[in-house]
Amino acid sequence: MTRHAAIRQQIEGLILSGALKPGDRLPSEQELVAAHGVARMTVSRALADLVAAGLVVRRRKAGSFVAAPPSEEKLLGVPDMREMLPGHSHAVLKRAVRVASAADRARLGVVPKGARVLALLVRHDSEGRAAALEDRLISLEAVPEAAEEPFAALPPGTWLLHRVPWTEAEHRIRAAGADAVVASTLGMGLEEACLVMERRTWRGDQPVTAARITWPGDRHAVTVRSVRGPLRG
Amino acid sequence: MTRHAAIRQQIEGLILSGALKPGDRLPSEQELVAAHGVARMTVSRALADLVAAGLVVRRRKAGSFVAAPPSEEKLLGVPDMREMLPGHSHAVLKRAVRVASAADRARLGVVPKGARVLALLVRHDSEGRAAALEDRLISLEAVPEAAEEPFAALPPGTWLLHRVPWTEAEHRIRAAGADAVVASTLGMGLEEACLVMERRTWRGDQPVTAARITWPGDRHAVTVRSVRGPLRG
């Protein structure tokens, strides 16, 4: 392993484990140089890699800081729900703490038997009109404090990002006909085409949350734009 | 502008304009050092940035080469159609060269009036079963040689990548009910939920192609996996 990779990995570990939280300041280059006994360019390279990975933000004179994790949607390269929906608001329709059923365990992935989960049903509105239905499971093994959170101010996806440093995420996008719950909540016909986004996030091997967000097919599209060449944006 | 950015931009221009084609060899670091009158680390930084942007591949002893562009699907972080579909094959159902209609021009973006386009309808099969329907327009202004291509060996998306160095791409994913053509080609019921992926690519300001690929909603999902921390993969 190269020296810059070793330094990078050490800091990476502190961030992904949660020991360093978003906004925390890292040692300065000079301090890292002294601590590791390497040249400044070597430390610089390690930090540059962390910036490229989106884990660190650097500001002159101020220092290097742990970056705020991107929203679940930004992961996909997609704009946020809150930017995408003008006049966004949300309402928690259902909320239950329960011991994970077999179906819950299948959705989340490997969860110990007897583990408790929080199940949420949230409607997202845009300018007063129902825009999407979110059906989410949160593992209380991974995020025990979610049990007492009302999710009044922040929707669960946003709220979670501020608590749990996830390390892995998976998105699945598919189409499906509206079932009875979706049809009545979103005001559409049974079996009408819907876009379904399923998201799962992990921290290491531990499942954190699984969300299924359903959009009316004719009112919503996921858009991703890519530019070749420029490094950022 | 910094020196490494200037060097990077010059090479970038040669690649994106098509002056340097995939597989072409770039000057060695030593040659670039001599040409630009800078230190080797500066050239190295420029090339490292190009590698990070996916434009260049470097191999020891061999040299630096223009990278092969990723498939249209890889852009999204999604596996290729040909990897995803076991026993993939395709069939060109329709093929027409015509002067761009108003609808064609709207789909492609800004195309001069009177410009000719190639319109294709392609069925993709997996192990003999219809898996997706591709409806594609290709601007013959951008890719004149497409007019004589039969698309027998390679499907149009793959074929195009080997000819045209695109600079920008946009994906839209939505759900829609199956229309008559889709339903009969893919063997599904009218109005059944489908996943529709619309792709457009440009080279500079010039539209190259617009594709709409329709999948049966219950048989297909787009999956994207993200890992936080590690730089690549």
Place this chain on the structure above:
DNA sequence: AAGTGGTCTAGACCACGTC
């Protein structure tokens, strides 16, 4: 065997933004 990229050093000057 030789040429390539990969890494590292120990300096230096500069630009910027916070203090």
Place this chain on the structure above:
DNA sequence: ACGTGGTCTAGACCACTTG
């Protein structure tokens, strides 16, 4: 004003892999 990151230099040694 000062400490920070950003860039750059002119060397060096090494690992790899191809011709």
